[in-house]
Amino acid sequence: MPEPGTTALVILLPAAEPVLDAARRVDPALVRPGLPAHVTALYPFLPSSSLTSEVFAAVRSVAAGFAPAEVSLAELVTAPGFAAIPTPELQPIADAVCARWPEVPPYGGRFGPRPAAHVTVAMGGEDETLSRVADQVRPLLPRTDRAEALQLVALGERGWEPRLTAPFGG
Numbered sequence: 001m002p003e004p005g006t007t008a009l010v011i012l013l014p015a016a017e018p019v020l021d022a023a024r025r026v027d028p029a030l031v032r033p034g035l036p037a038h039v040t041a042l043y044p045f046l047p048s049s050s051l052t053s054e055v056f057a058a059v060r061s062v063a064a065g066f067a068p069a070e071v072s073l074a075e076l077v078t079a080p081g082f083a084a085i086p087t088p089e090l091q092p093i094a095d096a097v098c099a100r101w102p103e104v105p106p107y108g109g110r111f112g113p114r115p116a117a118h119v120t121v122a123m124g125g126e127d128e129t130l131s132r133v134a135d136q137v138r139p140l141l142p143r144t145d146r147a148e149a150l151q152l153v154a155l156g157e158r159g160w161e162p163r164l165t166a167p168f169g170g
Helices: 014-026 052-064 088-100 126-141
Strands: 007-012 037-043 069-073 078-079 082-086 118-123 143-147 149-156 157-167
Touching: 007 088, 014 069, 014 082, 014 118, 014 126, 037 088, 052 069, 052 143, 052 157, 069 088, 078 118, 078 126, 088 143, 088 157, 118 126
Parallel strands: none
Antiparallel strands: 007 037, 007 149, 037 118, 069 143, 078 082, 082 118, 149 157
């Protein structure tokens, strides 16, 4: 569980929220609380105490280099303890973010230097529970959304809070 002061760079995808709601109905513990549906570009990011105007400018600069993107939420994939919707359209953005901050390995290096961009639908749970999640989620797909910004969020005492929204394309 992350501690206060942890930050992340995310891309919000509100169209995926009904998918997360379906997973919550199966088991609320499977869906991480506090953030709307999103694709993680880099987590953990820099500690909250390290956020400066230069960091904010760099986030804006990375975001400005990408146009808003249409995202297809088409397929649910599962693995032991995990269910997600791949978002390959957002991989170039995640790659650019990770390239800009190479000293910050995504997910602490647990999934290699280039984890696939995705919306996490469920984390944890036994195979049978994830099968029930899949049964609830698959009828909700496909969905589409438009990724419009890179958002810097920080975990505070009241939960995850936006610190910066950097629109794609400037």
